Amino acid sequence: MKTRFKIHKTIGLVMLFVLALTSCTDDLNIVPNDDQTTLSEDLFNDEAAYKQVLAGVYANLALTGTDGGGSSNLKNIDAGTSQFGRVLLYVQTLSADQMIWSYENDPGTREIQRNLWTAQNPLLLGMFSRAHLSIALANNFLRETTDAKLDSRNVSTSVRNEIPAYRAEARLMRAMAYYYMMDIFGKANFVTEDDALNSQPPVYGRAELFSFIESELLAIDSDLVNSRQNEYGRADKAVAYMILAKMYLNAQVYVGTDRNADCLSYCEKIIGGGYSLATNYLHNFMADNNTNSATNEIIFPIISDGFTTQNFGPTTVMINGSVGSIEVNGAEVGVGAGGWGGALRVRKQFVELFDGSFADDTRNTIISEGRPIDINDISDKDSGYIIQKYSNATSTGGFGVDQTFVDTDFPLFRLADVYLMYAEAHLRGGGGSASTALGYVNALRTRANNSNMITAAGLTLDFILDERSRELHWEAHRRQDLIRYNKFTGGNYNWAWKGNGSNGISLPAHFDVYPIPTASMAANPNLTQNTGY
Template sequence: MKKTKLLLLATCAGITMMAGCAKLDENVLDESSVTGLTDKQIAEGAIAPVYARLPDIWLHTNYFALQEISTDEAILPYRGGTDWGDNGIYLQLHKHENVSSDVNVRNTWNNITQAQSRAVSAIEVLATNKDASAALFLAEARGMKAYYSMLTLDLFGVVFKKEDPKVTSTVLRGNDAVEYIKSELLAIEPVLDNTTGPGRITKAAVWGLLARLHLNAAVYRDRYAATFDFKKEDMDKVVEYCDKIIATPQFVLSPSYFALFDDANHTNKELIFAVDQRADLNGHNRMAYFSLSGDQFPIPAYTGANGTDGPGITSDFYRSWVNAYTPIDPAAADPRFYKQNLGIYTNPGDSCVDAAAFNINRGILRGQQYGLIRKNGVFLKCTSGKMLVGKLFYDTRSKPTKPVEFTEQCDFTVAGSDYNTGFRVSKYEFSKTSVSGRNFGEHDIVILRLADIYLMRAEAKLRRGDAAATALTDVNTVRASRTASTPAPALTSITLDLLFRERGFEFYWESQRRTDMVRFGKYEGTWTEKTSTDKQKRIFPIPLTAIDAASNLPGYLVQNPGY
C-alpha cells in the first residue's frame, strides 16, 4: 500500500507545504502501520487528527484571549507586578497594539493552520477508502476544513484554499473567501445527519456555521468599511438556516443556564457544536481556572487545584449589567449573571460543608470570596469532619492578611493591577473528576448552541427590516427559557444596541465578543485602558513566522495593513 502521512505544518504560511517550512510528520498511516488494518480502522485513523487540534485552538491563551481580552469584556493586567506580564502581550492585546511577533497570535495561527493541514490530508485518504463510514468522515473532514477557514477569515482576513496536499494553497480574501467557505459547507450538508454531535460536525452544525457566515459576510467582504452593508439576501439565509435548527426537535434551550457549562454538558440538548473534552478524550483546557484567585480551591480532593488570578471583566462590561437592571442587583435580576452554591454568602453560619457537596459559586464573582482554607498544604476541617469554609486571604501570595476581595476596578495602574482587582468569571465548572481540575477541564467548550441560533435570527430580522416584534420574540424566548431559577424579565422593546447588550449577557466568556463588537460597529470604541480607533485592528497580524516562511514565494502571503 502506498505510504501516506498527515503532514502538519508548525510554522508554514497557511497550509502551503512548500520547501523551507518546518514540518511535523505524524505517521498516522504508513506502509507498516496499516498492515492488517481494515478500511474502517484506516478511516477512523484519518478523521481523528482532524478534530485533535480543537482543544489547543480553544486554549485559554489562544483563541479565547484573542476574542475576549481584545474587547470591552475582559482585561488582564500585570498582576502585582509579578504575574501575567508576559512581555506586555496582554496589555497590547487589550489596547489594540498587537505586533506580528505576538506569541498568542502565532500559536493561534499555527494551531488553526495545522488543523487545516490535517483536514486536507484526511480528505485525500478518505476519498479512496472503501469502508461505509468513509463518506461521512470525508464530509466531516471537509466541514472542519471550512470551520477552520472561518476562523482564519475572522481573525486574520485570509483563507487558504487547498485541495491537493502537494500543491501550494491559494490565498483568498473578501468575497472570494466567503463564497469558498459557503460552497464547502453546502457541499457536505446533504451527507451529514444530526446523530453524531455535539463533538463532531453535523448537519445542524453546518446550518449554524452557514448562518454565522452569512451574518458576518458584510464584515468579511469589506473589512475596513465605515459602515457594513448587510445584504437582505444574506439576512434571509441567516433566518432560513436558523429556522431549520429551531425546527429540529432534538435541540432544546437549557432550563439551567450554568448547566450549559458543567462537567457533564456533553449531553445538554442546547449544544449544537462543541469541542469534545470528556475525560476519556484527555481534554485539556483551563477555562475554569483562568480567572479565579490563586487562593480559591474549587475541589476538596486536590490542594494544588486553584486559580491563577488571570483576567477579570472590565468595569465597562459590569456597568452594562448594572445599567440594564438598576435599581435591582443583576445577580437578583438575571440568572445568567450569578449562581450561588455556597450558603455562607447569605448565611454566615453555614461554614461546614460535606466535601461531596462543595461547589464554588458560578458566574460573575464580586466582593469578598469564601471557600476552602488551605494551611500548610492541607484544607482545614470542622470538628464534624466536614470541610471548613471561610473568608479567603492571599496566603498563596504570602499576604495572609490581604482578603480575596474582588473589586470593580481593574486596569493597568498599580492600584488596578493588584491580585484582587476585577470581578472574576466562573462560568465553566471546575472539573471534579479529572486528575487535578486545573489543567484538564472536562466540560465541552461551546462553539454553537441554540440560544445563539435564536439571537442570530433576531439580529437578521432587525437588519433586514422586519417588524421589531418578531426579533423581540426570539430574544425573550431565550430569556424565558432559564426556568431552573427565576428567568430574566422579558424585554419590552429591541434594537440593535439592545441586542448587542443581550448577546453580551448571554455569551460572555464564550469567545464571541470580538466578532460581535466588529459586526455591531463597537470595536473602535473606548473602554478601560483602550482608546485606539484604528479600523485596521479589526483583524490580527499574520504572524511574522508565517510571512518569513512564505518569503520564497514573493507576494504570496501579504501582511495585513497596519502591521
C-alpha cells in the same frame, strides 16, 4: 470519564502527524505551506483507522501534542500559545471588553488585551498555524479516502458506506478553519486535497474564502448526518448551518453584502433541528455538559477531558484562572483551592451590563464583595470583579476527574446564540417574525430566572449587542460582535485598557483584522501583510 467521540484513540496517529511535520518543516518552522502532513499507507491496513484519522482532525481542536497538555505538535510553537480554543478565546474575547489576564509576562497576552499586537505576537502565530493544521489534516484525510484509494485497499462495503459522511465532516472542519481565518486575519493560505504536496499555496482573501466556504457547506449538506443524530463531539448539518448563519450575519463586514435574510433562514434550519435550551443556563458550562441538559443546547463543543485529553484549553484556563486571589474559591468549582491565583477578572464595562434587574439572573455570576470595580493596575489581582461562569463541578454534585485539567467542554456553538442571531437578523431587515424574535429573547431571560421580559419597543440592535454579552460572554464571540456593530475600532465605544489607555482610547480601523504573523509570511512568499501593519 466522558462518553463521547473518542478523540483520545488517535494519540498514536497524532504522533505520526508530529513525525511527518518534524521531518519536513525545518525550512519553514511551522506546518510547511500549512499543508504537508502525510500518512503512511500501512496505517490503513486496519479499516478502523479511517474513523480514527477522522478523529485526529477533530483532535486538533483540543490537543496540542501527544505528551500531555504541555506538548506541541507545531514546530517551535509553545502548547500554551497554540491550543485552538485557547487562542480563539484570546483573539476574540481577551482583545475586547469582557476579560483581563493578570500575568502579562505570559507571551503575547499583554499585547492582545491592550490592543498593542504586532505581527510577532506568538498567540497570533498559534492561531494562524493551528487553523492551517486543521486544514492540512482534513486535506490528508480526503486524499486518503478517494474511490481510487479505497479500491486499491479493497475496503469493505460496510466501511465504504461510512466514507461519504466522514469526508463531509472533514470538509466541514476544513471550512470552519477557513471561516476563522477569514474572520480573524482576512486571508489564508488556500489548499485543498487536489493540490500537490510541497506546492506553494495561493492566498485567498475574504471574498474568495467566503465563496469557497459557502459553496463547500452547501455541497456537503446531503452527506452530513442530520442534526443531533451524530456522536457527541462530531459535526452534523447543524454545525454547517451555524457557520453559514454566522457568515451571513457578518457578510457586510466580510464582503460588503447584506445577507441577513440568509442568516435568518439558516437560524430557522438549526432551530428546526430539535435543539432546546438547557434547563439551567450554567449546565452549559459544567463538567458534565456532555450528559446533562446542555446536550439539548450545545450544537458543537471542543471536547475537554481531565483524564484522556488533557490540555490547557479554554475551559481549563477559564476555570483555573477565574478563581479569585481573595476568595480562593477553587474548591467550589472543582480545581485546586487557589486555582491560578486570580489570573482572570472582568472589565468594568462588562460588569455594568448586569446593573439593575440582574441580581437574580443566573447569567450573573459576578463576585464583587471586597473588590473595587476598576482595574487601575492590571497586575493587581485583588482589583476588579471576578466571575464563576465555568465550573469543573457537575450538575449532580460531583467534580471532574482532575483538579487542574477540567472535564468541561467548551461550547463553541449553542442554541442561545442562534436565538439572538435570529433576533438581530430580523432587526437588520432579514425578515422573519417580530413576535418570534421577541419570544426567543424572552426565552433566554426566562431560562435565566430574569422576570424582566423585553417588550417589542425594547428589542433594538443595541439591546441585542448587550444581551449577547450577557448571554455569551467568555465564549469567543465578542470581538466579532463589536466589529459588526462598528464598536471595536474607532472611538464609538471605549472600554478599560482599550488601546492601552486605562479608560480606553480609540483604535485605528485596520485593527479590525489581525496582522499576518511574520513567521507565516516567511513560510509562504505569496502571503502579504494586512494594511496598516
